[in-house]
Amino acid sequence: MGRIVYLNGEWLPETEAKVSIFDRGYVFADAIYEVTCVLDGKLLDYPGHAARLKRSTDAIGIKLPVDDDGLLALHRQIAERNDMREGLIYLQVSRGNPGDRDFMFEKDMEPTFSMFTQKKKVIESASAKKGITVVTLEDLRWGRCDIKTVQLLYPSLAKMEAHDKGADDAWLVKDGFVTEQTSATAYIVTADDVIVTRPLSRVVLPGITRASALEIAARNGFKVEERPFSVDEVKAAKEAFYTSASNFVTPVVAIDGEKIGDGKPGQISLKLRELYIEDRRANAI
Missing domain, CATH: 3.20.10.10 (D-amino Acid Aminotransferase, subunit A, domain 2)
Incomplete structure (x- = not known):
């Protein structure tokens, strides 16, 4: 059974998660990411990762589509849905899909927000x-x-x-x-x-x-x-x-x-x- 991933408000099997070829994360690398470690089913150093995510998105003018409580809840949910006891949670937020390729962009674009898990032994290394x-x-x-x-x-x-x-x-x-x-x-x-x-x-x-x-x-x-x-x-x-x-x-x-x-x-x-x-x-x- 494959992973359950999160994409723009939906929980999906990884094979069903699709992002447009016009998404600016794909075309211009116009996106921010974070990686949080999971150990014993819990999040390590989470406040720091959440704060840096906000700092990075602010720096390039992308608005996060979830608030602080929602972001924490999503991290916990994706770990639970994938029975993640040890490994990593990857989060990415791009500026979104403008419908075509253009260096200029609208400042109020709807971002593309995704998360997935990656099982990895982090203790026994x-x-x-x-x-x-x-x-x-x-x-x-x-x-x-x-x-x-x-x-x-x-x-x-x-x-x-x-x-x-x-x-x-x-x-x-x-x-x-x-x-x-x-x-x-x-x-x-x-x-x-x-x-x-x-x-x-x-x-x-x-x-x-x-x-x-x-x-x-x-x-x-x-x-x-x-x-x-x-x-x-x-x-x-x-x-x-x-x-x-x-x-x-x-x-x-x-x-x-x-x-x-x-x-x-x-x-x-x-x-x-x-x-x-x-x-x-x-x-x-």
Whole structure:
């Protein structure tokens, strides 16, 4: 049996959900998305994801077709309808279907709003146990990476290039400094056990898992710095890791073929993952 998805007010089998070829999400990538993790049938970090969704839609002038209570109810319903105990809920809202292709658009268009689930093991992760490897690639994304749009062609191509080079993913670099992983926040741990990640700006997405992980780290006595760091600093680091809604805190053990630290998942990375899961699980809704 396939998934039950949500599209413009209807619950439908996934095979029956249809969107117009003129939809601006399809023609212009004129759409916003969010991904929320489900664990034990509950939503992790949901308030942050809901707030970022609203911030992103406001930034490009798309009006959400549901209010705050309705949005939460839809997340809970889609998890229940698909017997989702562990995995992800994907939400997308596009500007809608104008009936034809035109760069200009009416400001009061009816948006296209969809949701679907994706079952995934988020606790028992092979990547978390052994760590991942990355290569560095130039960051060629558009200039507003702080808005969570569906313009993901370059991150997708970068992931493919990384795999072609024998790595698991890529860390993107602008002006000599790491910005992000292709779809996650990048961190290093210095020789004196300081967790370092790039400060928020237009060149990075304000990660919801990032915010929670940094707060949990500080609360548990870890030293944290928000500043740019170079590729050379990564190679000299004691540890490295990344955070995302679908992978929590995951170690990075090599970059451009060179080991980071001893080439194994570091103690701080693994401890922060443990603390994150414990804390977010306890606060899931």
